[in-house]
Amino acid sequence: MNPTILVVEDEPAIQELLAINLKHAGFLVVRAGSAEEGENAIRSALPDLVILDWMLPGQSGVSLAKKLRQDERTRELPIIMLTARVHEEDKIQGLEAGADDYVTKPFSPKELVARVRAVLRRRAPHLAGEAVEFGGLALNPSTHRVTVNGQNLDLGPTEFRLLFFFMTHPERVYSRAQLLDEVWGDHVFIEERTVDVHIRRLRAALEPSGHHERVETVRGTGYRFRGN
Amino acid sequence: MNPTILVVEDEPAIQELLAINLKHAGFLVVRAGSAEEGENAIRSALPDLVILDWMLPGQSGVSLAKKLRQDERTRELPIIMLTARVHEEDKIQGLEAGADDYVTKPFSPKELVARVRAVLRRRAPHLAGEAVEFGGLALNPSTHRVTVNGQNLDLGPTEFRLLFFFMTHPERVYSRAQLLDEVWGDHVFIEERTVDVHIRRLRAALEPSGHHERVETVRGTGYRFRGN
DNA sequence: GGCGTGCGTCACAGATTTGTAACATTCGCA
DNA sequence: TGCGAATGTTACAAATCTGTGACGCACGCC
Numbered sequence: 001m002n003p004t005i006l007v008v009e010d011e012p013a014i015q016e017l018l019a020i021n022l023k024h025a026g027f028l029v030v031r032a033g034s035a036e037e038g039e040n041a042i043r044s045a046l047p048d049l050v051i052l053d054w055m056l057p058g059q060s061g062v063s064l065a066k067k068l069r070q071d072e073r074t075r076e077l078p079i080i081m082l083t084a085r086v087h088e089e090d091k092i093q094g095l096e097a098g099a100d101d102y103v104t105k106p107f108s109p110k111e112l113v114a115r116v117r118a119v120l121r122r123r124a125p126h127l128a129g130e131a132v133e134f135g136g137l138a139l140n141p142s143t144h145r146v147t148v149n150g151q152n153l154d155l156g157p158t159e160f161r162l163l164f165f166f167m168t169h170p171e172r173v174y175s176r177a178q179l180l181d182e183v184w185g186d187h188v189f190i191e192e193r194t195v196d197v198h199i200r201r202l203r204a205a206l207e208p209s210g211h212h213e214r215v216e217t218v219r220g221t222g223y224r225f226r227g228n
Numbered sequence: 229m230n231p232t233i234l235v236v237e238d239e240p241a242i243q244e245l246l247a248i249n250l251k252h253a254g255f256l257v258v259r260a261g262s263a264e265e266g267e268n269a270i271r272s273a274l275p276d277l278v279i280l281d282w283m284l285p286g287q288s289g290v291s292l293a294k295k296l297r298q299d300e301r302t303r304e305l306p307i308i309m310l311t312a313r314v315h316e317e318d319k320i321q322g323l324e325a326g327a328d329d330y331v332t333k334p335f336s337p338k339e340l341v342a343r344v345r346a347v348l349r350r351r352a353p354h355l356a357g358e359a360v361e362f363g364g365l366a367l368n369p370s371t372h373r374v375t376v377n378g379q380n381l382d383l384g385p386t387e388f389r390l391l392f393f394f395m396t397h398p399e400r401v402y403s404r405a406q407l408l409d410e411v412w413g414d415h416v417f418i419e420e421r422t423v424d425v426h427i428r429r430l431r432a433a434l435e436p437s438g439h440h441e442r443v444e445t446v447r448g449t450g451y452r453f454r455g456n
Numbered sequence: 457g458g459c460g461t462g463c464g465t466c467a468c469a470g471a472t473t474t475g476t477a478a479c480a481t482t483c484g485c486a
Numbered sequence: 487t488g489c490g491a492a493t494g495t496t497a498c499a500a501a502t503c504t505g506t507g508a509c510g511c512a513c514g515c516c
Contacts, residue, residue, distance in 0.1 A: 114271075121301065130300070144452065156472080156474085157449070191476065191477095197474085197475075199493095200493095201474095217492095384462060384463085419465060421504090422464055425463090427504095445505090
């Protein structure tokens with residue numbers, strides 16, 4: 001549930017500084033010492049945000065940013081550029097490369113974390129702990145509350161996580177196996193049919209408000225959350 | 229714990245005057261020379277109050293105020309407008325923009341600080357060192373007293389801090405670990421279950437007045453203080 | 457030193473949640 | 487229409503989590 005941040009930075013000291021502060025702010029941190037390493041990390045597990053040093057040995061940060069913007073899979077990935085320069089042309093280049101924000105070295109850890117939060121809020125509100133809503137059905141991760149038109153709704157822990165996952169990944173089918181991975185956690189050894197039961201429980205809880213119809217069965221495949 | 233105030237003012241002399249007086253009154257001050265800079269500052273770290281000059285080069289103060297009122301995140305942010313004009317239509321515009329108060333130039337530093345305090349008292353009592361209250365349950369940090377409808381209530385030190393934290397952070401779930409960090413202090417080595425016991429003690433103290441129901445258990449996650 | 461208060465930990469009971477199996481129903485297809 | 491597979495529904499026992507009372511320790515005060 002905590003956002004994962006990939007730090008691509010070649011100077012060990014700065015990398016460490018970034019990692020410590022981000023971790024302390026509740027983020028999960030993955031590190032890479034070069035653009036190439038960064039690419040690998042992204043390939044193996046998509047982070048929620050990338051902090052990218054402008055200057056890197058080998059492939060530069062700008063060049064990696066451009067690459068990420070071209071790939072379908074990483075097009076929406078928020079990027080924060082880390083730069084020692086403050087020249088205007090760099091900002092323009094950076095904007096063209098598609099960075100969401102800048103932090104110039106030297107930076108205060110507080111500012112950095114704040115900018116990360118700000119970018120997440122803009123690009124992926126739910127990762128920043130803000131409410132997700134679909135037609136009156138709202139789920140707020142930070143208050144851990146589900147409301148229907150302002151009215152509170154009680155959900156068990158698992159149903160809450162299940163609904164949260166659905167609401168943050170609407171309009172997409174997920175197999176029972178995928179749901180087990182995403183909602184229960186990787187590599188749990190649980191019967192797939194168990195998902196059905198929790199779907200049932202979730203539907204039962206949503207029933208009075210009619211929102212149970214959003215939880216759609218895709219026969220032979222799995223389940224999907226309808227957003228509109 | 230000291231409130232942070234963002235000053236958005238383009239004239240360096242006035243900015244300085246504001247900053248000095250606010251600092252002297254115990255506030256932390258962040259400065260911005262334009263509406264754009266102000267926006268950035270707010271994005272990176274939400275202040276507790278904004279002092280906004282009416283006339284600014286580029287985007288005007290009124291326009292920024294409107295923008296802040298539209299954004300979910302800054303809707304509740306108290307705003308004090310700083311204006312040289314005293315015309316009626318300006319006040320109306322300002323009210324529409326959602327300012328909490330006005331200070332007309334030239335202003336006395338004393339008056340300014342007083343207005344800042346007043347607005348904070350109204351919008352965020354605990355930042356002004358005043359009592360926080362929810363439906364008859366009041367906690368006063370400066371007198372270190374808790375009252376229910378005026379009646380005194382005895383709380384142990386830990387319960388007091390716990391309740392204070394809850395009342396200043398209502399409507400949000402906190403895990404036992406977070407509560408330990410926030411109420412007991414960072415990096416203490418205490419069993420998480422200890423939190424339960426103090427929750428219990430707090431509830432017991434609140435029980436006679438019925439306010440114990442505000443301390444809600446969020447199964448599998450932690451606790452939450454209900455404000456309404 | 458004796459005493460009271462506050463605090464952290466533990467143990468146990470009760471409540472809630474959860475996974476599974478069993479049975480019922482629906483769906484798609486021939 | 488009839489059949490098999492997929493899904494819906496229910497009940498229940500196990501597992502987990504939380505509430506609560508009790509206990510011992512530490513500290514400050516007299």
